[in-house]
Amino acid sequence: MKISLDKKDKYSILKLEEENLNSVIAPDIKSEFVFLRNEGVVNLIFDMKDVKYVDSSGLSAILTANRLWNGHGAFVLTHVEHPAVQKLIEISRLQTILTIVPTMEESIDYVMMEELQKELTKGEDE
Numbered sequence: 001m002k003i004s005l006d007k008k009d010k011y012s013i014l015k016l017e018e019e020n021l022n023s024v025i026a027p028d029i030k031s032e033f034v035f036l037r038n039e040g041v042v043n044l045i046f047d048m049k050d051v052k053y054v055d056s057s058g059l060s061a062i063l064t065a066n067r068l069w070n071g072h073g074a075f076v077l078t079h080v081e082h083p084a085v086q087k088l089i090e091i092s093r094l095q096t097i098l099t100i101v102p103t104m105e106e107s108i109d110y111v112m113m114e115e116l117q118k119e120l121t122k123g124e125d126e
Contacts, residue, residue, distance in 0.1 A: 001028045005036075011074075011111045012036065013104070015047035021058030029058075033065040042073035043111045047104065049079035054088055066098055074114045075099065078107040 002017040014032065018025055036044060046065065054062075062077065069075035077100045080086055089095055101107040 001025050003029075003032065007041075010115050011043035011045055011108065012041045013045045013047055015049065017050050019050060019052045020054075021048075021051050021061065022053065022055045023057040026055075026057035026061040030061045030064050033061065033068055037065075037068040037072070043076075043114065044069060044073070045076045045078055045104070045107045045111065047079050048077060048085065049081065051080075051085055052082040054085050059088070059092060059094070062098065063094075074111050076101050076107045076110055078102070078104055 004015045004017060006013040006015075014036065016025075016029065021029065033044075044065065046062070066075050075098075077098055079102075080089065080100055089098070089100070099110070101110050
């Protein structure tokens with residue numbers, strides 16, 4: 001499995017550099033998600049620019065990451081560009097559950113706004 005990880009202060013970007021997110025790769029990517037969450041990554045942007053095919057195991061891995069970051073930080077899918085991947089997400093109705101943002105720049109903006117919102121809410125609670 002080919003991936004790249006870019007860690008920043010407020011977020012990390014995990015890019016899957018494979019065409020298929022299938023039953024062969026899904027267990028490894030799931031493990032990577034768990035590792036990153038346990039390592040303390042608060043916000044994760046999952047870059048799917050190279051991904052052209054996702055099967056049910058791949059969707060399961062994505063949903064696992066979504067659960068891991070739920071209530072902890074933001075989990076954002078970006079560059080969900082290939083029609084087959086978009087169609088699978090639509091058919092599964094996951095666009096209502098997952099945070100899908102078209103570009104990397106918008107994904108980073110989304111995460112930064114979430115962080116700002118957390119800080120403002122935290123300030124009000126004190």
